[in-house]
Amino acid sequence: MFIIKAKLLHLFVGVDFKKEDGTIVPGKPKIQLVVISHLRNGQIKNELLDISIPQDKVALYKDKIGTTVEVEVGVIGKCSYYGI
Secondary structure (H helix, E strand, O other): OEEEEEEEEEEEEOOOEEOOOOOEEOOOEEEEEEEEEEOOOOOEEEEEEEEEOOHHHHHHHHOOOOOEEEEEEOOOOOOOOOOO
8 A cells, every 4th residue: 555645636426337237336436636746857747647536535525626646545556666
């Protein structure tokens, strides 16, 4: 588990999708974060992240739009690491 600390921009529900067998899967709630990174050349980079969350955690973020939040996340797929 990792924790991402970033500004919460938006809370939304993703679109429904259809599996190959025709089953409709409802869209998941997602939070949209902006992560601000300071580059070695003094510039700032803004990265937008969309993170799906369980329905029971929506209430944790609903009233925090525009503030900095900490989100516990898991990793799917390849991830790159760097020292800080």
